[in-house]
Amino acid sequence: MNTLIDNLNWRYATKKFDTTKRLKEDDLTTLLEVLRLAPSAYGLQPFKVLVIDNPSIREQLKSKSYGQPQITDASHLIVLCSYLDVKDSHIDEHILNTATTRGIDANLLVGYGDFMKRTINNFDSEQKLVWNGKQVYLALGQLIHAAAQMHVDAAPMEGFDPLGYDEVLNLKAQNLHATVVCALGYRSEDDATQHFKKVRKAKSTIIEII
Amino acid sequence: MNTLIDNLNWRYATKKFDTTKRLKEDDLTTLLEVLRLAPSAYGLQPFKVLVIDNPSIREQLKSKSYGQPQITDASHLIVLCSYLDVKDSHIDEHILNTATTRGIDANLLVGYGDFMKRTINNFDSEQKLVWNGKQVYLALGQLIHAAAQMHVDAAPMEGFDPLGYDEVLNLKAQNLHATVVCALGYRSEDDATQHFKKVRKAKSTIIEII
Numbered sequence: 467m468n469t470l471i472d473n474l475n476w477r478y479a480t481k482k483f484d485t486t487k488r489l490k491e492d493d494l495t496t497l498l499e500v501l502r503l504a505p506s507a508y509g510l511q512p513f514k515v516l517v518i519d520n521p522s523i524r525e526q527l528k529s530k531s532y533g534q535p536q537i538t539d540a541s542h543l544i545v546l547c548s549y550l551d552v553k554d555s556h557i558d559e560h561i562l563n564t565a566t567t568r569g570i571d572a573n574l575l576v577g578y579g580d581f582m583k584r585t586i587n588n589f590d591s592e593q594k595l596v597w598n599g600k601q602v603y604l605a606l607g608q609l610i611h612a613a614a615q616m617h618v619d620a621a622p623m624e625g626f627d628p629l630g631y632d633e634v635l636n637l638k639a640q641n642l643h644a645t646v647v648c649a650l651g652y653r654s655e656d657d658a659t660q661h662f663k664k665v666r667k668a669k670s671t672i673i674e675i676i
Numbered sequence: 677m678n679t680l681i682d683n684l685n686w687r688y689a690t691k692k693f694d695t696t697k698r699l700k701e702d703d704l705t706t707l708l709e710v711l712r713l714a715p716s717a718y719g720l721q722p723f724k725v726l727v728i729d730n731p732s733i734r735e736q737l738k739s740k741s742y743g744q745p746q747i748t749d750a751s752h753l754i755v756l757c758s759y760l761d762v763k764d765s766h767i768d769e770h771i772l773n774t775a776t777t778r779g780i781d782a783n784l785l786v787g788y789g790d791f792m793k794r795t796i797n798n799f800d801s802e803q804k805l806v807w808n809g810k811q812v813y814l815a816l817g818q819l820i821h822a823a824a825q826m827h828v829d830a831a832p833m834e835g836f837d838p839l840g841y842d843e844v845l846n847l848k849a850q851n852l853h854a855t856v857v858c859a860l861g862y863r864s865e866d867d868a869t870q871h872f873k874k875v876r877k878a879k880s881t882i883i884e885i886i
Contacts, residue, residue: 470822471706474713496681498883502876503684505820507834511877517885564875596806600856603810604832607817610715612680615825622814624717635886646810665774666712667721673708675727676845 470615475664477614480621480649482657483540489650493618494542497650500612501546504605508582510560512549512598513605514642516635517542523634530630531647536621541651545631546606547642548598551591557582595643602645609648621649680825685874687824690831690859692867693750699860703828704752707860710822711756714815718792720770722759722808723815724852726845727752733844740840741857746831751861755841756816757852758808761801767792805853812855819858831859 489497494517501515518524521538527545528537537543549556561579565572589597606622613620624646631637631644653660666672699707704727711725728734731748737755738747747753759766771789775782799807816832823830834856841847841854863870876882 468706470825471709471713474710474818477715479715496678498879499681500684500821502879502882503681503874504817505687505689505832509875511882513882515883517883519885523886560875563877567875568873596809599806599810600813603813604817604820607714607814607819608684608821609817610814611710611818611821615680622715663778664713665719665770665777667773669708669712672712672721672723673725673727675729676733 473614473617474611476617477610477620478660478662478664480536480540480619480651480653480657481659482654483536483619483621483649483651484654485539487652488541489618493616494650496616497609497612497618500608501544501605504601504608506601506604507597508560509564510552510556510582511601512552512556513602513645514547514549514640515605516545516547518545526634527626527631530634531623531626534623534625536623536649537626537647539651540621540649542649544609544648544650545635545644546602546646546648547635547637548595548602548645550595550638550641550643552586552594552598553641554583554587557586599645606646606648613650619651619653623647623649683824683827684821686827687820687830688870688872688874690746690750690829690861690863690867691869692864693746693829693831693859693861694864695749697862698751699828703826704860706826707819707822707828710818711754711815714811714818716811716814717807718770719774720762720766720792721811722762722766723812723855724757724759724850725815726755726757728755736844737836737841740844741833741836744833744835746833746859747836747857749861750831750859752859754819754858754860755845755854756812756856756858757845757847758805758812758855760805760848760851760853762796762804762808763851764793764797767796809855816856816858823860829861829863833857833859
């Protein structure tokens with residue numbers, strides 16, 4: 467159809483990474499910038515991106531991921547963490563950042579901040595976590611898309627023990643919760659799954675014009 | 677930094693669309709294909725993409741969206757709907773689609789189907805909805821990213837009444853729930869917000885290498 471779509475067809479959930487290949491520093495920088503630029507509700511970015519480089523920590527995380535080899539074998543491992551809680555102080559920081567970035571008086575944004583606080587404080591703690599988690603998945607979608615366009619392989623993974631991750635990475639004390647994981651690198655030639663035909667619903671099943 | 681990042685910096689949550697400009701048919705086709713190709717947990721794609729073309733339905737949806745003008749003014753309105761429930765029959769259909777697409781005997785996939793059923797049937801109805809919703813946000817992330825790369829403007833929107841949407845679009849009877857909305861089209865020259873500097877957390881705040 468076109469290059470953008472060809473690249474999405476090129477990608478697949480990589481099962482086996484080439485352990486000898488590492489992402490170029492420039493490519494990693496681009497992919498992290500994609501995450502940083504991802505939009506989020508009210509622009510609050512209620513998440514943190516952890517890049518796990520330390521091999522011994524990756525081994526520990528592998529044991530919390532049903533032993534899946536991508537955790538240690540991929541060039542880079544990204545753990546996307548939601549905020550456990552969104553606090554008034556986060557909104558104040560965002561308002562201050564907005565005022566500073568745009569060179570305006572923060573006092574002019576007090577009403578907008580109060581509006582966000584009212585909305586978010588209406589959520590219970592479970593609803594906040596769900597809401598934050600959705601923003602993380604939006605960012606993950608952008609990461610996977612960008613990686614495909616750059617022909618970097620990605621394995622998005624839900625198959626891990628989030629509380630185990632929280633423990634290994636000491637996340638709870640930082641108001642964080644491991645939401646989803648993405649291994650990045652280059653497919654191994656031996657990964658047979660790269661040759662499997664992509665399975666998707668037919669256009670007529672998943673899309674409807676009203 | 678590079679074109680991909682430049683395009684993400686070019687995008688913004690469009691507040692005012694040019695009502696005279698419509699997406700090219702090819703571009704719409706590409707963006708819908710991006711949604712169809714989005715990865716999802718187990719490849720189940722527990723969502724449906726509604727493209728709302730009918731002006732009178734868009735007026736009704738606007739009244740369920742705090743009157744936000746993007747709902748009617750954008751070239752196209754996409755409503756991303758999660759499945760309310762993931763049923764065993766959905767997994768059976770996915771297994772059959774996998775077998776057909778890859779030319780293998782569906783009987784060989786029975787064990788994998790049973791594994792998925794066990795996992796998903798462990799979720800209560802709220803957990804299923806949350807899980808499905810996350811897959812929708814991943815797809816939304818890909819849509820926004822692709823639109824930016826194509827210089828199509830997008831306004832992802834959470835500010836609407838999901839139950840109101842469900843009613844207008846008769847979603848509940850179809851096992852669907854309106855999860856998030858994205859208006860697509862071209863920014864109006866008059867949209868002052870396009871000139872606002874993008875506000876994002878500093879790299880050192882949102883990213884940590886461990």
